[in-house]
Every structure is written in structure tokens, then in C-alpha cells.
Amino acid sequence: MADSDRRAMMLKDRPEYNSKPRPLTFQADATVAEAVKAMTDKGYGSVVVVDADEKVEGIVTERDVMRKLVNEKMDAAKTPLSQIMTANPRVAKDTDDVLDWLRIMSNDRFRRLPVVDDEGRIKVVFTQGDFVSYTWPDLMYQAGQMAKASVLKNWHLWLIGGGVALYSIIMVIVVGSM
Known part of the structure; x- marks a missing residue:
């Protein structure tokens, strides 16, 4: 099916949008150890770093922990998330087009997409895996x-x-x- 034959689907139209659990959020001064404990307990691959108003400031993934903390032999109990987070990550609005973000994520090589409301507050995190069911019939x-x-x-x-x-x-x- 060509892109021109397809009605644009917004991120909020995806079934996952309403059924996904709330993302793990921490403020930037929380320690990596606290975040890793929560990620492990819940089986999450990332935490979203937010300010007091729940606006996205950064994201920390398992890969960040491995490359920036473990590889650099930093102490997880003393290192704040702000030190290893990807600051100002790309964020999407819930009204953005699914295919646009799928292309961007693929081209720019990132796997997690925080989705925010009109005020910039975190709503959900989409992963590349969430888009597979959308593209599978076309493939x-x-x-x-x-x-x-x-x-x-x-x-x-x-x-x-x-x-x-x-x-x-x-x-x-x-x-x-x-």
C-alpha cells in the first residue's frame, strides 16, 4: 500500500497509546541506582527524566547505563541521572503521524520516543517494537x-x-x- 493510499494515523490512534503503562519518571537529581532498581522491578528499558511539572528533560536507557556509567566505572549510588541522560531527547505530540516518526526513528537510530501532550508533559513512551504491528501488514x-x-x-x-x-x-x- 503506498503512503498516498493510507490515511495518516496519529500516535494517539494506536491501540498501544491508551493501553501502555505509565512511563517510569524520575527527576534529574535522582540516582542511577534508584532508576535502575525501578527499571528492574518493572521490566522497563528506560526512564524518562522530567522536571517538577512532568515535562521531559531527558531519557536514560539501559544502553546509557552500560556505556556511560558501567563503562566509565562510575558509582550508580552517587551518580545523578542528569550525568548520564540523553538531554532534550526528540519528543512527539500525540497528534503526530505514526509513519513520520517511524522514519525518523529508523533514520536517526533511536528506539524510544517520549510522547507528550500540548504542554510538553509525558504521556507514554513508544518503542520501535510498538510500530511493528502497524507496518507488518504492509511488509x-x-x-x-x-x-x-x-x-x-x-x-x-x-x-x-x-x-x-x-x-x-x-x-x-x-x-x-x-
Whole structure:
């Protein structure tokens, strides 16, 4: 299905928007140890760093913990999130188009997208995995079209291969019945 054939879908139209649990949030002065404990307890891969009004200031992912804290041999109990967070991350509005953000995330190589309301307060965090169900039907359709085009393009090879297979089966039957 071409982009022009598709009605733009807003992030808030995705089923995940209302069913996703609230993101883990911490203020910038919280320690990495506190955030990692909460991430571990809840099975989350990131925390959103917010100010007192719940406006996004940064994000800390498992990768940030590994690369910026563990690799640098910093003390998680003493290191504030502000020291390892990705400050001012890209954020989306809930009315933004799904495909636009899927392209941006893919091109800019980031996996988590904080979604904010009109005041900039965190609502949900979308991951690239959340977009898979949106793109999967298109990918399956495209794969089917490619397979069909490949088969039809090489019909003569399929005809020859089918003839050889049929001849082989007949020979097995005839020789086996002797």
C-alpha cells in the first residue's frame, strides 16, 4: 500500500497509546541506582527524566547505563541521572503521524520516543517494537507482491522445473511397479 493510499494515523490512534503503562519518571537529581532498581522491578528499558511539572528533560536507557556509567566505572549510588541522560531527547505530540516518526526513528537510530501532550508533559513512551504491528501488514503485502512478480517473471523456469519433477515422479511409479 503506498503512503498516498493510507490515511495518516496519529500516535494517539494506536491501540498501544491508551493501553501502555505509565512511563517510569524520575527527576534529574535522582540516582542511577534508584532508576535502575525501578527499571528492574518493572521490566522497563528506560526512564524518562522530567522536571517538577512532568515535562521531559531527558531519557536514560539501559544502553546509557552500560556505556556511560558501567563503562566509565562510575558509582550508580552517587551518580545523578542528569550525568548520564540523553538531554532534550526528540519528543512527539500525540497528534503526530505514526509513519513520520517511524522514519525518523529508523533514520536517526533511536528506539524510544517520549510522547507528550500540548504542554510538553509525558504521556507514554513508544518503542520501535510498538510500530511493528502497524507496518507488518504492509511488509507481508510487499513480500507477496515480490514473490508473485518473481514467479511470473520466471514462469518458463517454473514450467521446466515442474515438467522435470512430473517426469521424475512418473518414472519412479513406472519403475517401481515393474
